[in-house]
Amino acid sequence: MKETVADVEKRLIIEALKSAGWVQARAAKILGITQRILGYKIKKYGIRVKTTKQTKGGKKDEKISQNY
Secondary structure (H helix, E strand, C coil), X not given: CCCCHHHHHHHHHHHHHHHCCCCHHHHHHXXXXXXXXXXXXHXXXXXXXXXXXXXXXXXXXXXXXXXX
């Protein structure tokens, strides 16, 4: 099967999110894009990221849902 640019981009975003422990700010840094652009692309590709708990520092710990 031929992979499209959109397929590659979606896969890279998911890999970056996994590498960043599902923290979007870190994933954006890995990808070299802003958090705003990452948020747009997450929505565009239907990648569902949900908050699961809050950490000691008050920041939310995010996990991706099964539907990506």
